[in-house]
Amino acid sequence: MLPLDKLRSLVRRHAEVEELLCDPAVFGDQRRLNLLNRERSQLLPIVDAMGRLDGIERRIAEDREALDDPELGPLAREEIQELELEKGGVEEQIRLLLLPRDPNDDKNTILEIRGGTGGEEAALFAADLFRMYSRYAERRGWRVEILSSSEAQAGGLKELIALVTGDRVYSRLKYEGGVHRVQRVPATEAQGRIHTSTATIAVLPEAEDVELTIDERDLKVDIAASGGPGGQGVNTTNSAVQITHLPSGIVVKCQDERSQLKNRAKAMKILKSRLLDIEQQKQDDAERDERRGMVKAGDRSEKIRTYNFPQNRLTDHRIGLTLYELDRVMDGDLDQLFSAVGSFFQAKDLEAAQGAPLAASGLSG
Secondary structure, X not given: OOOHHHHHHHHXXXXXXXXXXXXXXXXXXXXXXXXXXXXXXXXXXXXXXXXXXXXXHHHHHHHHHOOOOOOOHHHHHHHHHHHHHHHHHHHHHHHHHOOOXXXXXXXXXXXXXXXXXXXXXXXXXXXXXXXXXXXXXXXXXXXXXXXXXXXXXXXXEEEEEEEEEOOOHHHHHHHHOEEXXXXXXXXXXXXXXXXXXXXXXXXXXXXXXOOOOOOHHHEEEXXXXXXXXXXXXXXXXXXXXXXXXXXXXXXXXXXXXXXXXXXXXXXXXXXXXXXHHHHHHXXXXXXXXXXXXXXXXXXXXXXXXXXXXXXXXEEEOOOOEEEOOHHHHHOOOOHHHHHHHHHHHHHHHHHHHHOOOXXXXXXXX
């Protein structure tokens, strides 16, 4: 059963927020205006779903009144069956909307990509993954800023760390953390044999200054000449910054900028997000279980997806999803994939909330 009293109160609250947003006094308070706009955007899906549910229930009631009519009765009975199915789907959507929101969903994201096993081919695959996410970000109007990068000799990426900013970035990217496996024929393979390589992805919500305070006494900061492809002006100045967080042993190095201050700022942004991620992992381990699988370090070591280029096939092993359109995925067309993965983990959260077993998922596309 749906908590109708709670739902009706949320609908009433949405109407109140709409009124407040029309109040001239609110426009003078930017912070309150932002909070109200965010609350409205969070309430709107529930209000829309409740409107659809009310409309379906009205039509069912009208059809039931026509059941005794000799001519309209059979048609009404058939439509009631269809409406009941539609009603069940809307109720399921409402249950998902009532799940506790991930407080990180609206945050920007630190995206870390590293070449894994496979040498130069792994580095090339890491670069392909960064290109894929960058194109997806472009489709959604997000901004991608490279914080740190290390190129491989063959032109791929040993490591890249980027800040992705935009609307609900973390909510879309948070399930991407883990080991990504590629199967394809490398350009250097003379005999046409398929090689298997991997790259690892970590997705961290950007830490806000109010969430995390770092004692400067816990930091060891080293300055050096930046290293990189020969001949660049960036190499001639002592601008590379390496920050070691002494209590945790985390080391972050940034050298992409000519400015020492900019490199330090980027390094601190990465460090804060990693430390915040560690704190959240501790909370997850203490409070819950594997429901927050993406955030836990253990799950990052698991193979989550395979990219098979000869068969133009992508398989997400967590949800049993297979798509034979890898070319589109690598070009940044990720909405179908992300929606399927997000729906799967939402269903797991709903199962945990209801205490019911999760039905086996057999998704394909």
